[in-house]
Every structure is written in structure tokens, then in C-alpha cells.
Amino acid sequence: MYDLAIIWDWIAFSVRWLHVITAMAWIGASFYFIALDLMLRPAPDMPEGASGEEWEVHGGGFYHTTKYMVAPARLPEHLTWHKWQSYWTWLSGAALLMIVYWVGGELFLLDPTKAELALWQGIIISGGSLTIGWIAYDQLCKSRLGDNPTALMLILFAILVVMAWGYDQVFTGRAALLHLGAFTATIMTANVFFQIMPNQRIVVADLKAGRTPDAKYGKIAKLRSTHNNYLTLPVVFLMLSNHYPLAFATQYNWLIASLIFLTGVTIRHYFNTMHKTGKGPHWTWFVTVLLMIMIAWLSTYRDGETWQEAEARDLTQAEQQFAAAEGFEDAYFAVVGNCSMCHAREPAWGNMHWAPNGVYLETRGDVARHAGQIYLQAGVSHAMPPPNAIQMDDQARQTIIAWVREARDGD
Secondary structure (H helix, E strand, O other): OOHHHHHHHHHHHHHHHHHHHHHHHHHHHHHHHHHHHHHOOOOOOOOEEEEEEEEEEOOEEEEEEEEEEEOOOOOOOOOOOOHHHHHHHHHHHHHHHHHHHHHHHHHHHEOOOOOOOHHHHHHHHHHHHHHHHHHHHHHHHHHHHHHOOOHHHHHHHHHHHHHHHHHHHEEEEHHHHHHHHHHHHHHHHHHHHHHHHHHHHHHHHHHHHHOOOOOOHHHHHHHHHHHHHHHHHHHHHHHHHHHOOHOOOOHHHHHHHHHHHHHHHHHHHHHHHHHHHOOOHHHHHHHHHHHHHHHHHOOOOOOOHHHHHHHOOOHHHHHHHOOOOOOOOHHHHHHHHHOOOOOOOOOOOOOOOOOOHHHHOHHHHHHHOOOOHHHHHHHOOOOOOOOOOOOOOOOHHHHHHHHHHHHHHHO
């Protein structure tokens, strides 16, 4: 029988899949148009008002693209708008954040070793920071700094570093990096929704009314599109970071996340220059490799919670519910006996140096905290432990299933 945990996990899986699909569509369209814009070249026979053209070949056909700096003299009947990719990426991402980090906040959002917060307080910080971040960024772009793109990007980078540090002070490492990605992605989508698309609609309305559009609207859209271009790759890294404990479960995860933004700048600068001039600056790859070496070095510093500290820590309300349930002791010994050789603060398995995904299963608090994951990974499925590591017998799995269901039924 499907129970709520299984249904909820499949809902999360479906939303995540939607998020991946729409994100690929958005990133693909964004990268294509940035490359196209940079590859445009003037030609003697271009129509009036055109600033450049590009001939491309793909899939056995030839494509001829012409760009108008403001707008063509006559608006075509069919006009394709590229907006749904951005909107659906953000909507699906926001839904996934709520499913994983709000509903599952006791496990994935809050870190009781960093700050004593109620779940509702964590949710307010989570949602509120995304809104405030966009407002602050938008006001900066509308200020005089909008005429100095370099200074604006430096200030934006400083804000992102502060946000990375701030998130890490209250959230789990996994949630901190994910929220930094959501913070940045919210700025990107809001750029499309509140600035790029409205300004393009003004241009279209002016054309339909026979008025000459103001070139300032294109300038505004260009600035926001350029920001989105340089922020895309760091956001992709941050969204994938929850699979890599060396990124999120280390002492300097906030600094690692900050340096990733610099790699996004160097990589995009290479490709943008290559599309524009036909040759990319090779120094950018040297800087990128150097930054990644620094990131790998930072990830080796460990100053987390020790076993003694974890054992002495008071259990949260959610953890107490699972620890007090009938069958917990049997389940605890089943988990420790089958999983703790890898999921330990100092793993004993082979050459493993860090617990997979930063999940520890040593103390009673550890096991109670990760009850939902244990239920899905080692109870109703055989994902854990890996069959080539240890064979968990069916009795142990049934013990885990019975314990978690008893805890939930008693809620």
C-alpha cells in the first residue's frame, strides 16, 4: 500500500523533474540568444533600423537572423515571446523548495546546532529573504549604478557573499547553498517578469500605435539579460550542490558558494568573448582552475559537530516523536549496525572520508532526525545500504518500516 511518505516523495520527484525540464529550456534559450547577439555582424544590404545579422546552419537547414536595436518599421503578425521557460522554472523551483525545505523543514531546513528556531521562523526567513533580495537588487539597478555595470556587478557579488554567510548561520549547509541559488534565481526570473517583458511590451505597444519606441527600454532589458547570463552557471552549481557534501557540509561552504560565482563570470566571459570575436581569452580557464583548486582546498577544513556533542544535544520536538515511538530501539540498532560504518563523523568504510550526503547515523538523535530518509532509503526501498557494501536482511527493513509508521500513526 502506498502511504503518505511514498506519495509525497513521488510528488517531490515529479516537481523536481518539471524543474529540470523547464530549467534546461530556459538556460538553452538564454545561452542561445546571448551567443546570437554577440555573433551578429553588420552587412551592406540590411534593412533600415537593423544593427546586425547572422547566418546559421543546423539540422540540414540555413537560418537568417536579423536584429533591430529598437524595433522594425513594421511589426510582424506572428511574434514569439520567450518567457514561459523562466516563469515555469521559478514556479517549479519554488514549489520544490516548499516541498523539501518547508514541509520537511525539521530535517532539511533547520540546524539546531546553529540556531534555535521554530519551523515557522525558518520558513519566514526562507521566503522573506528571496523577496527582500529582489527588491534590493532592483533598486540598485535603477540607481546611478545602472550606468556603471562593472560597479553594479561588484556590489551584487558582495551582496551574494553576505547572503551566503547569513544563510549558513541559521540553515543546514544543504539548505544554505540551495537558498543562495534560489535567491539568485529569483532575481533572474524577476528580471524577466518585472523588467524585460514589460519593457518589450511597451515597445510593441508603441509600434502598434505608430509611435517610435524609446531606445532606453532596450538598454534596460540588455542590462538585466547580461546579469542573468553571468548568474546562470553558479545557480546550476548551487542547485546540484545538495548531492555533494564536500560543497555544502563543510565549514566554509558559504565561501565555496561565493567563489563559484567568480567561476561563473570567468567561464561566461570566455564564451561571450569567443562568440563575439571568434577567439576566447585562455586566461579565464587558468583562473577558473585556480578557483576550483581553492574550493577543493577549503572543503577539507572540518570543524563540525563531534560525536560527543551530537550525543549530548537535546532532541528537537520532531526528533522526540520518532525517538519515543514503539520499536525505536530495535530500529536504532538496525540502522547503526548496517549504516553507521559509512554514515559516521569519521567513516570506517574503506577510503571514505566523509559521510555520504553529509548524513550521520550514529546517535539516537541522528537516527530520529533522519527517520523519513531511512524509511524511504532502507525501509520501503533497497537503495541503502549499497548491496556491495553490506546486506541488510528483510527483518531489519521491516523493523524500520514498523517503527516509522508507528511514530507517524501516533502523531
